[in-house]
Amino acid sequence: xxxxxxxxxxxxxLSEDHSAPLAxxxxxxxxxxxxxxxxxxxxxHLFEHLMFQGSKNxxxxxxxxxVEGNGGYVSGSAxxxxxxxxxxxxxxxxxxxxxxxxxxxxxxxxKPESLRNQQAFVANEIKVxxxxxxxxxxxxxxxxxxxxxxxxxxxxxxGDPPDIESANVANVRSFAQKFxxxxxxxxxxxxxxxxxxxxxxxxxxxxDIPSQRLEPLPDFTEPRQDREKLVTKNDKLAANPAVAFGYxxxxxxxxxxxAMGLLDxxxxxxxxxxxxxxxxxxxxxxxEIDGGINAYFGNMFNYSGPTLFTVDMMHDESVSxxxxxxxxxxxxxxxxxxxxxxxxxxxxxxxxxxxxxxTMTHYGGAGRADLLACFALFDDKPENxxxxxxxxxxxRPAAIQRAAxxxxxxxxxxxxxxxxxxxxxxxxxxx
Amino acid sequence: MIVPAARKKFRKGPGFTRMFxxxxxxxxxxxxxxxxxxxxxxxxxxxxxxxxxxQVYQLANGMNVTLVRYGSAPKVAVKAVVxxxxxxxxxxxxWISDMVATLLPDGTAAMNSEQIAREIADMGGSLSSxxxxxxxxxxxxVLSEFDSRFINMLSDVLLNPAFDPAGFxxxxxxxxxxxxxxxxxxxxxxxxxxxxxxFPGHAYGTxxxxxxxxxxxxxxxxxxxxxxxxxxxxxxxxxxxxxxxSSVKKVIESRFGRWKKGPDPIRSVPGLNPRRTMExxxxxxxxxxxxYLGMPAASPSDDDYIGFTVMDALLGGSFSSxxxxxxxxxxxxxxxxxxxxxxxxxxxxxxxxxxxxxxxxGASIREILSEIDRLRKGPPTVAELQGIKDYLxxxxxxxxxxxxxxxxxxxxxxxxxxxxxxxxxxxxxxxxVTPERVSEITRKYLQRDKMxxxxxxxxxxxxxxxxxxxxxxxx
Numbered sequence: 001x002x003x004x005x006x007x008x009x010x011x012x013x014l015s016e017d018h019s020a021p022l023a024x025x026x027x028x029x030x031x032x033x034x035x036x037x038x039x040x041x042x043x044x045h046l047f048e049h050l051m052f053q054g055s056k057n058x059x060x061x062x063x064x065x066x067v068e069g070n071g072g073y074v075s076g077s078a079x080x081x082x083x084x085x086x087x088x089x090x091x092x093x094x095x096x097x098x099x100x101x102x103x104x105x106x107x108x109x110x111k112p113e114s115l116r117n118q119q120a121f122v123a124n125e126i127k128v129x130x131x132x133x134x135x136x137x138x139x140x141x142x143x144x145x146x147x148x149x150x151x152x153x154x155x156x157x158x159g160d161p162p163d164i165e166s167a168n169v170a171n172v173r174s175f176a177q178k179f180x181x182x183x184x185x186x187x188x189x190x191x192x193x194x195x196x197x198x199x200x201x202x203x204x205x206x207x208d209i210p211s212q213r214l215e216p217l218p219d220f221t222e223p224r225q226d227r228e229k230l231v232t233k234n235d236k237l238a239a240n241p242a243v244a245f246g247y248x249x250x251x252x253x254x255x256x257x258x259a260m261g262l263l264d265x266x267x268x269x270x271x272x273x274x275x276x277x278x279x280x281x282x283x284x285x286x287x288e289i290d291g292g293i294n295a296y297f298g299n300m301f302n303y304s305g306p307t308l309f310t311v312d313m314m315h316d317e318s319v320s321x322x323x324x325x326x327x328x329x330x331x332x333x334x335x336x337x338x339x340x341x342x343x344x345x346x347x348x349x350x351x352x353x354x355x356x357x358x359t360m361t362h363y364g365g366a367g368r369a370d371l372l373a374c375f376a377l378f379d380d381k382p383e384n385x386x387x388x389x390x391x392x393x394x395x396r397p398a399a400i401q402r403a404a405x406x407x408x409x410x411x412x413x414x415x416x417x418x419x420x421x422x423x424x425x426x427x428x429x430x431x
Numbered sequence: 432m433i434v435p436a437a438r439k440k441f442r443k444g445p446g447f448t449r450m451f452x453x454x455x456x457x458x459x460x461x462x463x464x465x466x467x468x469x470x471x472x473x474x475x476x477x478x479x480x481x482x483x484x485x486q487v488y489q490l491a492n493g494m495n496v497t498l499v500r501y502g503s504a505p506k507v508a509v510k511a512v513v514x515x516x517x518x519x520x521x522x523x524x525x526w527i528s529d530m531v532a533t534l535l536p537d538g539t540a541a542m543n544s545e546q547i548a549r550e551i552a553d554m555g556g557s558l559s560s561x562x563x564x565x566x567x568x569x570x571x572x573v574l575s576e577f578d579s580r581f582i583n584m585l586s587d588v589l590l591n592p593a594f595d596p597a598g599f600x601x602x603x604x605x606x607x608x609x610x611x612x613x614x615x616x617x618x619x620x621x622x623x624x625x626x627x628x629x630f631p632g633h634a635y636g637t638x639x640x641x642x643x644x645x646x647x648x649x650x651x652x653x654x655x656x657x658x659x660x661x662x663x664x665x666x667x668x669x670x671x672x673x674x675x676x677s678s679v680k681k682v683i684e685s686r687f688g689r690w691k692k693g694p695d696p697i698r699s700v701p702g703l704n705p706r707r708t709m710e711x712x713x714x715x716x717x718x719x720x721x722x723y724l725g726m727p728a729a730s731p732s733d734d735d736y737i738g739f740t741v742m743d744a745l746l747g748g749s750f751s752s753x754x755x756x757x758x759x760x761x762x763x764x765x766x767x768x769x770x771x772x773x774x775x776x777x778x779x780x781x782x783x784x785x786x787x788x789x790x791x792x793g794a795s796i797r798e799i800l801s802e803i804d805r806l807r808k809g810p811p812t813v814a815e816l817q818g819i820k821d822y823l824x825x826x827x828x829x830x831x832x833x834x835x836x837x838x839x840x841x842x843x844x845x846x847x848x849x850x851x852x853x854x855x856x857x858x859x860x861x862x863x864v865t866p867e868r869v870s871e872i873t874r875k876y877l878q879r880d881k882m883x884x885x886x887x888x889x890x891x892x893x894x895x896x897x898x899x900x901x902x903x904x905x906x
Contacts, residue, residue, distance in 0.1 A: 019503040020832040021478040057469040061760065066471060068750040069818045071825015090825045092475035099472050128766060132718050134615065192478070239615050240608065270557075272548035281544060287605040314612070316604075347552050354506065354555025354574050361504040361833070 001372065002195060003382050006202070008211040010182035013372045013382045014198055015190040017365055023191035024366045025097040026086035027105065028373040030186075031179035033157030034080045034220055034305050039166070042159030043175055044078040046122055046167060051076060051085060053114040055104035060114060063100055070096075073366075079297045080157075081304040082377060088366050091192040095201050098189070102205035105185065108176060110169045119167055122159050130158060134237035138418050139244035139312050140296035146231040147246055147414035152220050153306050182211040186376045190365035220305040222248060229414040234421035242418040243321040245328075246308030247407055249293060252378070258391050259403035260309055261300050264293050265348035266340065266400075267331070268311055269355075272347070274331045275311060285324050286313040299359070301371055301388075304378040308414075309407070321417045335404040339397030349392050356388065480828055482854045483837065492692045493664035495845075496683055499671040501837055507578050507672030508834035510570035511589055512842060514696035515660035517564045517634040525640035526606060527648060527656045528562035531592075533602040534653060535560045535569055538593035547588065554581055558588070564635055565775060565846070567661075572834065578674040579682040586686035589666075592657065599650040607645055614639065617721040617887040618784070620712050624885045625723045628708055629780060633701035662693010667845060669838045700777045703727045705881030709901050713890035719766065720792040720888030724799055725782030726881050729872075731774050731847040737857075738872045739779070741864045743770055745819045746806055746873070747783045752819075753802045754783060762798065764791035776847055781876065789889055793896025796884065806873040810866035824858045 002014040036043050054060045067074040072089035087097050130136040141158060148154035187206065189198050225248050250256035267275045268291045279285045291311035293300035315324060359367035368385070375384040406412075486498040516528050536558050537544045551558050556573035569589050573581040613619055623638045630636030668687065670679060705727050728743075729735035747754035747770025758764045767786040772779055787795040811819075830836050831854070844853050884900060886893060 017503060021480070021828060022832055058471075065751055065818075069822055071822045071827070071829060073829060088829065090477060090828055092477050094474065096471050096474040103469075124766070128719065239612050270548065270552050272545070272552040277545060277548075281601075284601055284604070287608055314608075316608070347549070350555040350574065351552055354572075357504040357506050357574075358572070361502060361506075 001382050001385065003376065006182065006207055008182040008207065008209055010206055010209070010211075011186040011376050011380075012202055012206075013186060013188045013369075013376050014193075014195055015188070015365065015368060015372060016193060016195060017190065017368075018192050019361075021091045021192050022088055022365075023091045023094045023097075023189060023193050024086055024088050024369045025094065025101060026084060026188040026190075026366070026369040026373055027101050028082045028084040028186050028188070028377055029180055030082055030184045030377050032079050032081040032083055033155070034152045035179070035217055036152075036155070036157070037175075038151060039163060040171070040175065041155050041163045042122065042157065043163070043167070043172075044083050045157065045159055046118060046164060047172070047175060047180070048076050048078045048083050048085075049118040049122060050108060050110075050115070050172065051104055053118060054109040054111070056106055056109065057103050058100060063104065066096060066100055078157075079303070080153075080294075080307070082302075082374070084370070084373065086366055086369060088191075094189065094191075094193050094198065098198075098201045099205050101187070102209065105180065105182065105206070106209050108180075110173055110176075112169055115167060115169060115172060119164055122164055123161065126159055126161075132237070134235060134239065135242065135418065136235075136237075138233070138235070138242060139246075139310065139416050142231065142233065142416045143244055143246045143296075143308060143310060143414060146229055146416060147225070147248065147308055148222055148306060150220060150222050150306070152218055153222060177212065178215065182206065182209050183214045186373050188369040188373045188376075190369040190372065222306040225412045225414075228410050230417070231415070232417045232419065234419050236421050238418060238420040238422075240314045241317060241321075241420060242312065242314045243324055243415065244310060244312035244418075245325065245413055245415045246310040247409075247412050247414075249307045249309055250403065250407055252304060252307075255395070255399055256403045256407065257300075259395050259399045260293065260407060261352065262345060262348040262392060262395055262400060263335070263404060263408070264291075264300065264309060265351045266335070266344060268292060269351055274335075275328060278327055278331050279313065279324065283319075283327055284316070285319045285327070286315040289313040298370075302374040304374075321415065325415065329410065332404065332408045336401065336408065339401045342397065345395065345397065345400070349389070352392060353389055477824075480824075480831075480855070480858050482831065485841070490663065490684065490688050492688065492690055494687050494690065495667040497667065497669045497841055497845075498674075498676065498679070499669075499837055499841070500673065500676075501671050502673065502834060505575040505673050506572055506834065507575050507581075507670060507674040508570070508572045508838060509582055509585055510568060510669045510835075510838050510842075511585060512667045512669070512845075513567045513569075513589070513661055514565060514665040515656075516562050516566045517637075518697060518699050519660045520634065520656070522634075522637070523644065524648065524652060524656070525634075525637050526562075526645060527652055528567055528660075529606065530599070530602055530648060530653045531657050532560040532562040532567050532569075533606070534594060534598055535567075535588050535592050537598040537602070538595050539587045540591040540593060541587060543593070543595075544598065547584070550584055553577075554584075556581055558585070560588075570838075572672070575673040575675075578670075579678045582670070582679060582682050583686055586682075589661075590686070590690055594650060594654050594657075596650055599653060603645060603648060607642055610639060610642060610645065617712075617714060617717070618786075621721045621723045621784075621885045621887045624710055624712060625725060625782065625883060628710065628883050628885070629704050629725070630701050631704050634699070635701055635775065635778075660694065663687065663690040664692045665694065665696045666690075667842075669841060671834045671837045671841075698776055700775075703778070703780070705883075707880050707882055709884040709897065710886070711890050711894065711897065712885065712887040714887055715889055715891070717887070717889045718789060719786050720789055720795075720886055720893055722785045722787060722792070722795060722799075723782055723883075723885045724796065725780055725883050726877050728772050728779035728781035728876055730777045730779040731843070732777065732849060733779065735872055735875070736779070737860045738864050738868050739772065739781070739876065741816070741819060741823065741861060742806070742869045742872045743772055743781060744823055745811055745816065745869060746770060746802060747799075749819060749822050751822070753806070754785075754799055757802055758785060758787065758791075758795050758798050762791070762794070764788055764795045764798070774847070789892050790896075792886060792888060792893045793899065796897070796900055800879070803873065803877050806870060807877065808870075810870040813866060816864070816866050816869065820861050820864070823861050827857055827861075 554577035558571040729739040
């Protein structure tokens with residue numbers, strides 16, 4: 001891994017891999033839902049849309065054409081702690097993509113009509129994807145809203161209609177100047193390229209993008225949770241009841257954090273996991289369970305602020321959420337009562353390591369680019385990607401027990417119960 | 432490209448990424464018209480596409496094996512494909528193959544489900560199984576250091592299933608739940624109706640059983656399906672990634688070599704029912720309409736297929752395609768639009784799928800039809816076609832850049848009995864398609880009198896809009 005910074009503060013990470021003729025070009029801006037100003041709920045998401053509406057030299061949607069027209073894959077999305085843009089392209093188009101990312105970092109072409117268009121689009125997106133869809137906000141919007149008390153962590157990040165409506169060219173431009181600048185970003189190139197050539201292109205296209213002083217991030221901290229929270233919601237469109245529960249995570253990078261990484265593997269990941277065995281196999285409450293650390297937005301590495309370790313499932317109507325929680329508690333209490341065996345830790349590490357290789361190799365390295373970007377953005381140390389296993393190996397059974405006691409406390413838990421609220425008719429209605 | 436058969440879970444947050452496809456098609460295309468614009472640097476010359484070397488051989492009992500050393504990560508993907516699926520089911524036992532697929536990793540003579548799950552976890556592995564129209568697959572990926580141990584376990588799962596009665600009850604309950612959740616989805620309902628309409632009376636035409644049918648299945652039915660339909664002669668094992676070749680070959684021979692030969696694979700090519708029809712599935716209160724509009728296409732082994740692929744990408748199958756630009760970007764009717772070719776052995780069916788605003792349902796279909804007509808009437812420009820070719824050739828490289836992607840490509844070649852060298856020559860064949868050929872293929876295949884339209888939406892609001900398309904000839 002090569003890591004350096006340009007004069008304007010842009011962080012650059014280069015990671016070569018010549019196993020396929022592909023390259024990933026990714027730019028991560030250190031602004032996500034969490035960092036949105038209070039009167040700008042949904043701006044991180046809105047802005048993600050605007051980034052495809054045209055820049056200095058590219059018209060609307062031309063960025064996408066540039067990538068897809070070459071058979072590549074392009075994506076942009078807003079998350080809690082960053083908004084990222086990446087493209088996987090045939091390797092010979094690496095320079096083209098670097099130029100295009102630099103072009104939009106230099107500035108967008110803010111037109112009132114494209115802003116209006118995207119405001120309407122986001123409003124419609126919320127209508128279609130959240131309001132008119134079964135399980136629309138469950139649980140990725142519902143859980144953080146219920147669990148956190150700091151506005152930055154709990155607000156409606158998908159887009160608060162009044163705030164989205166209030167967007168105008170002036171406040172969108174000031175948002176861009178503040179957050180979409182070299183000081184607040186990392187550029188990652190991963191895949192089939194030559195380092196000296198990439199450095200030359202990066203210098204040529206990014207070096208002279210002006211930057212401005214960064215303001216410190218707001219306070220994102222959460223008080224220690226000391227009572228269980230419960231939210232019940234009715235869903236007119238859902239076919240089956242569902243329940244989700246989340247525990248506030250320890251600070252990222254702490255010993256407890258790595259212990260929770262192993263507890264995630266032990267409790268929810270894979271069919272051998274303890275909660276899967278208990279809730280799916282033994283009790284038959286659900287067909288499957290899902291969850292993890294930062295599960296709805298990525299993985300345990302690509303976030304930075306207060307986050308949840310969650311478990312969710314659609315369950316049988318014959319069982320109540322209380323029974324599910326009681327069964328889950330039974331499993332967790334055993335982990336709190338005594339240290340786990342080393343074999344269980346070893347298995348958890350093997351599972352995590354195997355999954356990490358998948359993340360890092362699929363699609364020309366977009367997954368590796370994601371980890372490198374986050375370690376550069378949050379820790380200023382992209383090389384931390386190579387320390388994951390050693391951090392996990394340091395965790396002893398006693399540390400796991402301690403983390404289970406402090407973080408898998410019921411009083412550190414938030415539960416969202418979803419009840420189908422349908423008129424008597426059965427689902428389907430296909431005739 | 433793939434019709435979601437089941438959206439089995441709630442949408443996840445990273446759906447923001449997926450929504451991108453929707454966001455991409457909505458904006459109007461306004462040419463950037465300010466000052467002197469810089470053009471993007473064109474980039475270098477494409478690196479030659481090289482498909483990794485493969486080893487193909489057959490065991491004495493007829494089982495096929497393909498080994499491919501690929502990639503830099505210490506992992507290996509293993510997939511057993513058994514040619515037993517819906518085609519082999521009795522019509523009153525739809526999804527019995529799905530039941531068998533669910534039961535396979537649930538226990539063997541030697542290991543119960545918990546032991547299997549733990550064994551997989553100990554190897555950093557994954558294991559899944561599923562059944563589809565033509566085949567049942569058992570597949571997984573594992574850390575390379577456990578390559579042989581994993582193949583050994585996979586053979587046990589495939590050859591010695593326990594068929595535990597409790598596991599059967601659990602699987603059936605889960606399938607019943609899956610059925611109700613899946614069918615509530617508008618896309619699924621439309622797709623089910625389309626398949627039923629074009630393949631009447633054939634296994635391809637019945638995607639789902641009824642709940643009553645599912646409830647009637649017994650463990651005995653599942654066992655009978657397995658013992659009558661599974662065997663070495665119907666199986667192809669793919670191993671792709673980093674692995675130790677000699678020990679992997681040894682374990683394949685020792686474990687799979689003693690499997691019974693079993694029945695030969697069957698081929699059942701249904702006649703298509705290309706009758707002009709339009710059907711509405713009523714969803715009162717729906718805020719959008721889901722449209723499927725399809726016609727028979729070239730099949731993968733047909734000489735026209737490469738040309739058809741290019742035509743599809745240009746017409747509706749890519750982001751820059753004409754239909755996406757029209758009803759997505761320009762008119763902003765659609766939240767989602769894509770065309771695809773559904774293929775099976777000697778079967779091809781082209782369809783355009785779109786999710787559009789309720790009030791634009793009729794107008795969207797009109798635009799789709801006008802784009803088909805435009806391509807029938809005249810060839811695309813060389814520049815437009817070149818963009819589509821670059822897209823398809825680049826996508827081919829991406830599709831061949833993961834272990835599972837490589838397996839999918841090999842499987843496609845084997846399933847459709849494509850000539851050797853197909854994957855290697857694909858880019859040059861795409862490059863050779865001419866503008867006139869695209870237009871010719873459109874004329875040959877996309878004929879309105881063979882068109883089936885299915886729309887899911889609020890009937891009270893869309894029936895009037897759809898009336899012009901109900902007639903069997905509206906030219």
